[in-house]
Amino acid sequence: MLTITAAGKSANDAVSLVKNAVNSNTDDTLKVLIDGPVQAEAIKKFLESLGFSDVLLEDDEGSLYLTVSLSKSEAPAPQMLPAKVQPHLPANVRQVHEVHEIKDTIGVIISCRNKEYQSSFLRKFLLSLLKTDVKPNVIALLDSAVKISAYNSPLCVILKKLEALGIQILISESCADRLGVTDAAGAGVIADMSEILDEIFSCSKIISI
Numbered sequence: 001m002l003t004i005t006a007a008g009k010s011a012n013d014a015v016s017l018v019k020n021a022v023n024s025n026t027d028d029t030l031k032v033l034i035d036g037p038v039q040a041e042a043i044k045k046f047l048e049s050l051g052f053s054d055v056l057l058e059d060d061e062g063s064l065y066l067t068v069s070l071s072k073s074e075a076p077a078p079q080m081l082p083a084k085v086q087p088h089l090p091a092n093v094r095q096v097h098e099v100h101e102i103k104d105t106i107g108v109i110i111s112c113r114n115k116e117y118q119s120s121f122l123r124k125f126l127l128s129l130l131k132t133d134v135k136p137n138v139i140a141l142l143d144s145a146v147k148i149s150a151y152n153s154p155l156c157v158i159l160k161k162l163e164a165l166g167i168q169i170l171i172s173e174s175c176a177d178r179l180g181v182t183d184a185a186g187a188g189v190i191a192d193m194s195e196i197l198d199e200i201f202s203c204s205k206i207i208s209i
Contacts, residue, residue, distance in 0.1 A: 112144065137203060
């Protein structure tokens with residue numbers, strides 16, 4: 001197994017490291033050390049674009065890494081479908097196709113580490129979410145941002161209002177344990193990183209702050 005470290009790199013730099021490793025590696029498995037969901041999403045999408053389907057996320061006591069089986073999955077050969085015969089329509093008849101609206105889903109990742117930044121910016125950000133018409137489907141709290149979910153946090157009240165609007169609030173289990181928030185959470189649900197990333201990856205748009 002080849003192990004590379006992408007922690008501390010930008011998402012683009014992390015993808016470049018993985019690309020070089022895939023091109024030059026002769027091992028069957030690649031292990032990529034990462035430090036956040038944004039890197040994980042970028043690397044996963046890149047590998048899937050190359051045909052690698054077995055991309056697994058692991059969480060070892062707060063340390064994140066991806067393991068990738070470097071044997072590409074063989075896609076079944078496409079089946080040729082018979083051409084659809086279109087009926088002849090008179091010149092004065094317009095053919096109308098039904099159009100289905102595709103709705104976007106939004107995931108928000110909050111991992112602010114600066115206390116002053118949390119109290120000022122995050123309060124304005126969360127209050128804006130209450131007022132805006134377009135709201136996220138899920139908010140994930142990582143690193144020290146899990147503290148804002150504590151019942152004695154001034155921002156917990158805002159999180160409760162967002163929950164009441166149907167927004168899912170997920171709190172990183174490993175970060176909550178490390179910072180003593182597990183038994184003090186007043187809003188949101190404690191979840192492990194795999195559950196959080198499953199929800200985030202299912203969103204069509206992701207915002208990270």
